[in-house]
Amino acid sequence: MPSNDGLKLVEKDESGVDTKFRADILLGLSQAQKATPARWLYDDAGSQLFEEITRLPEYYPTRAETEILREQGGSFADMIGPGRAVVEFGSGSSVKTPLLLSAIDPAAYVPLDISGDFLRAAAADLAKQFPGLPVYPVEADFMRQVALPDAVSDMPKLGFFPGSTIGNMVARTAVDLLRNMRETLGVGAHLLIGMDLIKDTQILIAAYDDAAGVTAEFNYNLVRRINRELDGDIPLDHLQHEARWNDDNARIEMHLVAQADINFCVDGRGFAMKAGETIHTENSHKFNRRTSNMLLFAGGWEPQARWLDGEGRFSLILAEARPNRSAP
Secondary structure, eight states: OOOOSOEEOOOBOTTSOBHHHHHHHHHHHHSSSEEOOGGGGOSHHHHHHHHHHTTSTTOHHHHHHHHHHHHOHHHHHHHHOSSOEEEEETOTTOSSHHHHHHHHOOSEEEEEESOHHHHHHHHHHHHHHSTTSOBOOEEOOTTSOOOOOGGGTTSOEEEEEOTTGGGGSOHHHHHHHHHHHHHHHOTTOEEEEEEEBOOOHHHHHHHTSOTTOHHHHHHHHHHHHHHHHTTOOOOGGGEEEEEEEETTTTEEEEEEEESSOEEEEETTEEEEEOTTOEEEEEEEEOBOHHHHHHHHHHTTOEEEEEEEOTTSOEEEEEEEOOOOOSOO
């Protein structure tokens, strides 16, 4: 049985802080519209809070995607076939993964996640569920091209990117990620990707501003992380979680709204916000058939099949990395 200790591909400085985290936060807080990449919401505490979010009554995407995975296993097996190394990007707790692994008879499983302790614990739990399946966890920023373990280098690959995480990114970043996935997995690989669909605005807002306040805590946790890891003093009690629908960009936005004028320091640098200004912490873009296809094509993936849940709220799309063409 392969070791579940995992590869570590995250660069940290002498104080143990992810160097990319520091750079992204300082850059984002320096902008006129303060903004931070959504992936930094997912430290160990953030990952645990997100798993709690997926169980909330307002948060439909997990239930809808799980329904598809449970009901379409035979279709996945027919189109994907056995013997592939399943590479899951941003694996988190891997709660949906057993449904896919049970359906397609894979040769190996490679979970990639930036939250190392959470990754290794989840990989160990999954290895117990599938004792004959080699599991190779890799601690890495999946936004970049990742060098996969040598043990899976010659296997055909299936990328797995559930949860509509692609929706957290603006189009440019999403296309870059899809291209990096293509480079990581190689021509001929398949990608099974979740994309949430456009629907009633009130349903969308409730999914990101639940009555129990768990999503708010998820958002606030980013501030706690900044204060802890980057020696910050952002006054959390002066910030308010807010979810907004941006119709022009077809996305839900999460913001932290200053309730008063505030001044604070992060990593020795001073920042200020006026009352009403925000830190934009996450996007969740919603798609239809045309926009999801366009995004995949731009990233070098050709859609092959699409499945929806019974209420038409969510889609899982299977795409293939075809050789690049020089002409139409």
